[in-house]
Amino acid sequence: xxxxxxxxxxxxxxxxxxxxxxxxxxxxxxxxxxxxxxxxxxxxxxxxxxxxxxxxxxxxxxxxxxxxxxxxxxxxxxxxxxxxxxxxxxxxxxxxxxxxxxxxxxxxxxxxxxxxxxxxxxxxxxxxxxxxxxxxxxxxxxxxxxxxxxxxxxxxxxxxxxxxxxxxxxxxxxxxxxxxxxxxxxxxxxxxxxxxxxxxxxxxxxxxxxxxx
Amino acid sequence: xxxxxxxxxxxxxxxxxxxxxxxxxxxxxxxxxxxxxxxxxxxxxxxxxxxxxxxxxxxxxxxxxxxxxxxxxxxxxxxxxxxxxxxxxxxxxxxxxxxxxxxxxxxxxxxxxxxxxxxxxxxxxxxxxxxxxxxxxxxxxxxxxxxxxxxxxxxxxxxxxxxxxxxxxxxxxxxxxxxxxxxxxxxxxxxxxxxxxxxxxxxxxxxxxxxxxxxxxxxxxxxxxxxxxxxxxxxxxxxxxxxxxxxxxxxxxxxxxxxxxxxxxxxxxxxxxxxxxxxxxxxxxxxxxxxxxxxxxxxxxxxxxxxxxxxxxxxxxxxxxxxxxxxxxxxxxxxxxxxxxxxxxxxxxxxxxxxxxxxxxxxxxxxxxxxxxxxxxxxxxxxxxxxxxxxxxxxxxxxxxxxxxxxxxxxxxxxxxxxxxxxx
Numbered sequence: 001x002x003x004x005x006x007x008x009x010x011x012x013x014x015x016x017x018x019x020x021x022x023x024x025x026x027x028x029x030x031x032x033x034x035x036x037x038x039x040x041x042x043x044x045x046x047x048x049x050x051x052x053x054x055x056x057x058x059x060x061x062x063x064x065x066x067x068x069x070x071x072x073x074x075x076x077x078x079x080x081x082x083x084x085x086x087x088x089x090x091x092x093x094x095x096x097x098x099x100x101x102x103x104x105x106x107x108x109x110x111x112x113x114x115x116x117x118x119x120x121x122x123x124x125x126x127x128x129x130x131x132x133x134x135x136x137x138x139x140x141x142x143x144x145x146x147x148x149x150x151x152x153x154x155x156x157x158x159x160x161x162x163x164x165x166x167x168x169x170x171x172x173x174x175x176x177x178x179x180x181x182x183x184x185x186x187x188x189x190x191x192x193x194x195x196x197x198x199x200x201x202x203x204x205x206x207x208x209x210x211x212x213x
Numbered sequence: 214x215x216x217x218x219x220x221x222x223x224x225x226x227x228x229x230x231x232x233x234x235x236x237x238x239x240x241x242x243x244x245x246x247x248x249x250x251x252x253x254x255x256x257x258x259x260x261x262x263x264x265x266x267x268x269x270x271x272x273x274x275x276x277x278x279x280x281x282x283x284x285x286x287x288x289x290x291x292x293x294x295x296x297x298x299x300x301x302x303x304x305x306x307x308x309x310x311x312x313x314x315x316x317x318x319x320x321x322x323x324x325x326x327x328x329x330x331x332x333x334x335x336x337x338x339x340x341x342x343x344x345x346x347x348x349x350x351x352x353x354x355x356x357x358x359x360x361x362x363x364x365x366x367x368x369x370x371x372x373x374x375x376x377x378x379x380x381x382x383x384x385x386x387x388x389x390x391x392x393x394x395x396x397x398x399x400x401x402x403x404x405x406x407x408x409x410x411x412x413x414x415x416x417x418x419x420x421x422x423x424x425x426x427x428x429x430x431x432x433x434x435x436x437x438x439x440x441x442x443x444x445x446x447x448x449x450x451x452x453x454x455x456x457x458x459x460x461x462x463x464x465x466x467x468x469x470x471x472x473x474x475x476x477x478x479x480x481x482x483x484x485x486x487x488x489x490x491x492x493x494x495x496x497x498x499x500x501x502x503x504x505x506x507x508x509x510x511x512x513x514x515x516x517x518x519x520x521x522x523x524x525x526x527x528x529x530x531x532x533x534x535x536x537x538x539x540x541x542x543x544x545x546x547x548x549x550x551x552x553x554x555x556x557x558x559x560x561x562x563x564x565x566x567x568x569x570x571x572x573x574x575x576x577x578x579x580x581x582x583x584x585x586x587x588x589x590x591x592x593x594x595x596x597x598x599x600x601x602x603x604x605x606x607x608x609x610x611x612x613x614x615x616x617x618x619x620x621x622x623x624x625x626x627x628x629x630x631x632x633x634x635x636x637x
Contacts (some may be wrong), residue, residue: 014443055531059492061445063436099351101358104435104488126351151581152355152616180527181490181577198489 011044014064033079045115049200068112088119088208091140095123097156102149129163217289221405233633238278239290250276265317272299290405299446302340344427355615365435375431392470411482486527510540547572585624
């Protein structure tokens, strides 16, 4: 479909008004809302992730593309309510850990995951373990994704995992961690299931984790 | 025996000297969290228990590095900074306060020491509690983060002046402060003086939200700012052009009153690097930042003996050649834990043209979580890599943060003094 191709490019180029217009036009021409995800949103955001990894895209370009993708999903999501044929790739509860108010990295990961058709439950910043446990329970989450920017707060990731264990939920969710001071060995040492060094890596990992579950 | 000032001067000319000079507190990016300063002073027996430490930078919660601490650690550098904090209130009218970490501290009168019902601490612009708060420290936290107060943006009525409100001509009182302080530091100490104006840099994301303004206008949201570097290039270019004019005029006035007393000028604190790569493309740096960085650096090099200092966290390998082209002499904090920031490669490629001021020990992993032996090993290794031929001022990567074991801090400076003697 020519319109899908045009839309994909408009998302990658970050042209939100064009994305909105093309999405509306596509719907008017009879395209199914669900078809936009596999044909447009997911491949477009995968391409954005690839360009980010290859240092063709930097933070501004990624944010602009994510904003453009949102112009489409804002129109499409309400049309999909109750449509059983469309299932998200998984539900991700995400947040920045207790004591930490930094959210740019977390927001970019959330946008990219949403672009990969995950359902995002964003708990925001300064999120305590009890709030994560409650959200996992209520939202039937597949993944908990935690972020920390500070060496003084990354230790709070461990408290979240301990709270999930105490609540008997640890086996039901995969735990993904990231943020500037976080490393793969650290993620292992606290018992996380994975570490995303950047947003594209987080998306890849989330896909692997839900596929394995 | 060389004076600290002579020692720093020599290494900045890429010459070996008697030993590698050490910095702690020479700038707002080479300092130490107040909790750690307190514990360090106690460990060194410099104070009676309970003696408070002044918070000289309330955004990052940096503690004062007093002359006795500098002497105890063998520090060679001292800061020359302005009288205002990021939140727009002055460093005056000191009052007692206890940090969430339990440290007895002194904070300026404008610092709001009354927690909210949920335990968070809010900071108000210029200390004015009738204005919307601009900073928040979560209960139990160690730092403030800025509260975004973004008015709705209408591109048709966006004016460059709105993003310039916090920049203006330096006042006579402030100039007098710079004059007196520079004189005092120059005559009473033998330290190399670092002029600190880095917070006023172009696009410094720690200042873009306008924490010192009661009702900020223009582009103040962090994400919107990053997006604007691509979507509103003309606006940003004009803003930087105007801001540079203001900054340069102020720098000329400061130079008139401090003249040759300053060794280095910390001119830019804007972070261009994230953990895995630059925030912005090299092209964006060249188009938007480089022309103005060059303008300031060229003036400094033509009219002063100062070396110019740029701070940028993160992975900036891809930008260092451009920083050099823009005329910067000194790079800080040399975050070797970020991607493409291998110490050997940095020294090999840029070491004869750029002084590395930092990089002495990793503050993301080794310093907070390693053992004193890990710390000693890393400090020794960094000295061996960065030290040869001069061009290295020892400092940890960025400020030493809260919750760092004091034995690790002592290991840093002990090892740097022991192993930093030339010939290495």
